[in-house]
Amino acid sequence: MDWGTELWDQYDVIEKHTLSGLDLVEKYIKFVKERTEIEQNYAKQLRNLTKKYSPKRGSKEEQECRFSNHQSFLDILNEMNDYAGQRELIAENMMMNICIELTKYLQELKLERKTHLSDGKKAQQSLESTYKQLDNSKKRFEREWREAEKATQYAEKTDQDINATKADVEKAKQQAHMRTHIAEECKNDYAAQLQKYNKEQNQFYFTDMPLIFNNLQDMDERRMRKLAQAYILYADTERHVMPIIGKCLEGITRAGTNVNEKNDSLVLIEQHKSGFERPGDLEFEDYSQGINRASSDSSLGTPKGPLDLLGKNKSKPFWLFSKKSKPAATEDFGHLPPEQRRKRLQQKIDDISKELQKELDQSEALGKMKDVYEKNPQMGDPASLAPQITQTTHNIERLRGELSKYESWLAGAGGRGESLRYSTHSLNNNTGNNVYSPDGAQSDESTPDASQAIYAEFDDDFEEEELSIPIGQCTALYNFPGSSEGTIAMQEGEVLAVVEEDKGDGWTRVRRNNGDEGYIPTSYANITLNK
Numbered sequence: 001m002d003w004g005t006e007l008w009d010q011y012d013v014i015e016k017h018t019l020s021g022l023d024l025v026e027k028y029i030k031f032v033k034e035r036t037e038i039e040q041n042y043a044k045q046l047r048n049l050t051k052k053y054s055p056k057r058g059s060k061e062e063q064e065c066r067f068s069n070h071q072s073f074l075d076i077l078n079e080m081n082d083y084a085g086q087r088e089l090i091a092e093n094m095m096m097n098i099c100i101e102l103t104k105y106l107q108e109l110k111l112e113r114k115t116h117l118s119d120g121k122k123a124q125q126s127l128e129s130t131y132k133q134l135d136n137s138k139k140r141f142e143r144e145w146r147e148a149e150k151a152t153q154y155a156e157k158t159d160q161d162i163n164a165t166k167a168d169v170e171k172a173k174q175q176a177h178m179r180t181h182i183a184e185e186c187k188n189d190y191a192a193q194l195q196k197y198n199k200e201q202n203q204f205y206f207t208d209m210p211l212i213f214n215n216l217q218d219m220d221e222r223r224m225r226k227l228a229q230a231y232i233l234y235a236d237t238e239r240h241v242m243p244i245i246g247k248c249l250e251g252i253t254r255a256g257t258n259v260n261e262k263n264d265s266l267v268l269i270e271q272h273k274s275g276f277e278r279p280g281d282l283e284f285e286d287y288s289q290g291i292n293r294a295s296s297d298s299s300l301g302t303p304k305g306p307l308d309l310l311g312k313n314k315s316k317p318f319w320l321f322s323k324k325s326k327p328a329a330t331e332d333f334g335h336l337p338p339e340q341r342r343k344r345l346q347q348k349i350d351d352i353s354k355e356l357q358k359e360l361d362q363s364e365a366l367g368k369m370k371d372v373y374e375k376n377p378q379m380g381d382p383a384s385l386a387p388q389i390t391q392t393t394h395n396i397e398r399l400r401g402e403l404s405k406y407e408s409w410l411a412g413a414g415g416r417g418e419s420l421r422y423s424t425h426s427l428n429n430n431t432g433n434n435v436y437s438p439d440g441a442q443s444d445e446s447t448p449d450a451s452q453a454i455y456a457e458f459d460d461d462f463e464e465e466e467l468s469i470p471i472g473q474c475t476a477l478y479n480f481p482g483s484s485e486g487t488i489a490m491q492e493g494e495v496l497a498v499v500e501e502d503k504g505d506g507w508t509r510v511r512r513n514n515g516d517e518g519y520i521p522t523s524y525a526n527i528t529l530n531k
Contacts, residue, residue: 004210488518
């Protein structure tokens with residue numbers, strides 16, 4: 001069944017129906033557009049929320065992230081930020097795939113409908129014009145036939161009139177014959193116009209208008225199919241991001257399961273353990289024996305433990321909940337409790353050792369470059385490297401002095417005095433495998449492999465007792481086996497916390513949520529540092 005056959009006489013109904021369909025498409029576009037605005041505002045509010053509660057870099061809150069419950073909350077904020085990104089993706093896809101596409105399609109439908117209705121009006125106007133011609137020819141035929149009848153009657157009356165002359169009778173007959181001939185011509189014209197109109201009317205009602213109505217029906221059905229696809233796409237757009245949203249929710253759940261209350265307690269102990277002994281009993285001061293109070297106070301000797309650190313007199317009690325003034329920081333960290341002082345000194349030694357290792361590597365590279373320049377002068381002037389070699393040698397001497405100073409402080413604080421192992425490299429242009437110290441003296445030690453030096457650095461990094469504060473996060477771009485010592489395996493797409501950025505050697509230190517740490521190639525991950 002089609003409109004052209006069943007609704008041949010319902011032009012107004014079809015016109016209103018097709019217009020209503022286009023209005024529905026336009027209404028749906030506005031609906032989806034408002035939905036995208038809601039999604040965008042929702043995503044914006046989520047991002048503002050996560051930004052509001054995210055710790056600022058270097059703040060006290062960021063330092064608390066070494067505790068698993070604080071880190072888990074930070075992971076939740078990161079997951080919510082990713083969740084907001086998915087809401088933005090929903091809004092973007094709906095705008096691109098539904099609103100823009102339907103708007104373009106709607107314009108095409110409006111133009112097509114206008115064309116079909118215009119063709120219908122033209123056909124209607126053509127039929128009306130033919131009908132006017134038919135009506136005019138009919139009226140003319142009617143008028144001329146009456147005139148012919150009058151002329152015939154007048155000729156008969158004149159012929160019977162005895163007073164009429166023969167000329168009058170002849171003239172009346174000629175006039176009647178002429179009028180009759182004109183009436184016959186009008187009759188023939190009327191018959192031709194009637195035939196033409198009937199033909200056009202048949203063409204109009206059985207061919208032209210049914211075709212136009214069927215075209216409008218086809219257009220309307222295409223509109224409904226397109227609209228139905230847009231309805232389905234509305235759901236599919238959100239369904240496509242559901243797996244990623246599910247991963248975000250799984251990440252939030254995982255953040256909750258990663259909270260380790262026992263480990264957090266141990267971290268707090270390691271972070272703030274002073275190493276002091278608890279205060280002993282207060283001594284009895286017998287004023288009845290006439291002891292000089294001033295001498296009694298002075299005879300207490302050098303106080304030990306937290307009383308000494310806080311500048312308190314041994315004869316006064318140590319109050320746990322009293323506010324303590326923060327002592328001024330010193331280079332040897334003497335303002336810290338013993339345990340914390342040892343940790344800070346060890347950390348400083350490790351940092352200096354790393355820097356020293358880099359200078360030694362650079363020294364070796366300069367020596368090799370100078371050797372190449374001397375053998376191949378066309379590649380460069382060896383003398384141009386002298387300032388760099390001198391500066392590197394100065395830096396090595398300075399760092400060794402600082403390392404020795406901090407190691408002596410650590411030994412005095414009761415620490416083990418272990419520093420990162422580093423290899424000595426050549427600083428001059430001599431060839432062979434001989435090793436040279438920064439002052440040019442030859443050493444009998446052979447140059448260790450560069451990868452061994454790197455892994456030695458990795459090993460000692462993990463001797464630190466405190467968990468480093470994450471400075472960002474990264475997403476693995478490729479799989480990395482992590483088979484070498486000091487490295488950590490990762491899978492493509494895995495998200496890890498960054499605890500130490502690349503120092504220029506191509507390696508970045510990362511940590512999993514379970515606490516496992518290691519180094520990965522910097523180029524194997526997409527790294528985002530906290531602002």
